Amino acid sequence: MRPMTEIDVRESLANATPDEVRQMALPHDFVLIDWFHVDFLAWRDPRTRGRGYVVTDVDGVVSGVVVRAAEGTSRARSAMCNLCHTMQPGDQVSLFTARKAGAAGDHGDSVGTYICADLSCHENVRLALPLAPSEVRGSVDRRIDGTRRRAEAFVERVLQPSHSEA
Template sequence: MRALTEDEVRDSFVNATPDELRVLTLPHDFLLADWDHLDFLAWRDPRTRGRGYVITEHEGQPAGVVVRAADGQSRARSAMCNLCHTMQPGDQVSLFTARKAGEAGEHGDTVGTYICADLSCHETVRLAAPLAPSEIRASVDRKIDGTKRRAEEFVARVLDTAEVSR
């Protein structure tokens, strides 16, 4: 991922309201980010409970989405993150939803997926050893490529401008 400035990060969000952009808090280590090793940028907002942010590249440009974690705890013993395909204890994976961009989002359309609760998929996928016996086993490079692709697909689903059903 190419290096982004704070203004570029704020300008990248496709589904954020002006109020959400006003209260957006960058990750505490933003100035130290190793952009050459980031497949996408994702973080939880430390000041706003349940809110997170995911930025990927879409058609050569940064595209960010505001996501919300579902309230409550999972009763599942384990769960798989749909981005990094890593098995985690159930309380370490959350359902995140994102309001769709444009008119569809204004009508309340959302997309959702299960993601590592701390949004650290780009770090988790770099662990060489599988975390659980039933985890999808692949080389680290393949896992990194797959995680990047799935994050980009999630952002593309938020950007999807399919007609709103009424």
């Protein structure tokens, strides 16, 4: 990703209300981020329970979305993150939803997917060893590229107008 400022990140949040943008807390290590080794930026808001953010850089355009984690924990023994494709204990993967941007979001449309509960997909794909005993790992470079593409696709789905708007 290209280096971003706090203003860049706040302005990228396409599905955020003005209050959400104002209240957003950046990751505690934001000033230390090595942007040339970040494929996308995702973090949980330490001040707002359940809220998180996913920010990508697609073709030079920074696009971000606000996501919300579902309440409660999973009873599943294990679950797979749909971004980084890592198997984890069930309580470490959460259903995240994002209100669609624009009129679709105003009408209540949203997009959801299962993501690592702490939004640490960027780090998880760089681990050499599997997170679960039955997990088979591909090459790290392929995993990183796939995770970036899936994060971008998720953000793009949130930004797309609904069928009735198109």
